[in-house]
Amino acid sequence: MPFQQEWQPHPRLRSAAREPVRRLVENTGMTVGFAVLRRGEILMVVWSPGEAAQPAPLRTGTTWPWFNAAGKVLVAGADPDPLMGPLPASWLQEAAAVRYRGAAFDQEVAMSGVCCTAVPLLGADGAPVAALCVLTDPAHRLERLAEAARQTGPVISVGLRGR
Template sequence: MESRRGRAAGPLRTGTTWPWFTAADKMLVAGADPDPLLGPLPASWLHKAAAIRDRSTAFDQEEVMSGVCCTAVPLRGADSAPVAALCVLTDPAHRLERLAEAARQSGCVISVGLRGR
């Protein structure tokens, strides 16, 4: 991903690890067993996880990397449980809610394909 200055926005190479609170990871952690192997979670997490599950969308508004915003939606397998997340990255100038709707529509199509396997 290119930043506004033309430089890579982050280390996007094989083996790079990210904190658990990216939009995609929030989506997956919110749908996981309430006792994930992440260690202690913030006290506010239970409320945030419930909101993520309710709207089937997670957001990262420059929480992980300055200048990068993300939205993620679940990709559901045969039992309708989340098996992966579809994440859309953009800069802060774009409306995440609008991108989230496009991601939700795409996620539904991909999930239908996953359930059909």
């Protein structure tokens, strides 16, 4: 049985994200996925490849350290997972900037040649339950992709709340 059918972090995540992610992939041409914070790491739950060449081979179930774009939006919006260990001294200021922008960025943090922007997907209590990620290569402007993700994130979040 494939990984994505065995475990799901939120009961509505896949159904709420299916159509908005498809449209985001269609509008940007980029690879889009969502991730959760699990056991102090970022776990990639689902990928939807775009028309643009994938910046790297992507597998569902891949884990990365928390300090990529997905991890930053999740940790900035909730209590940090104690398994992550101590946060850097600069984290409070960076977390405030992530919350203010509503997005986080990384430049080749998780993989060489891969840049990412991520926005939080919020549950009923307003806390992030997942991060919507848009991947690209270093030649693309992340802010443009962040704007598209910021428009899509609330649509998925409404679906997570069952409305």
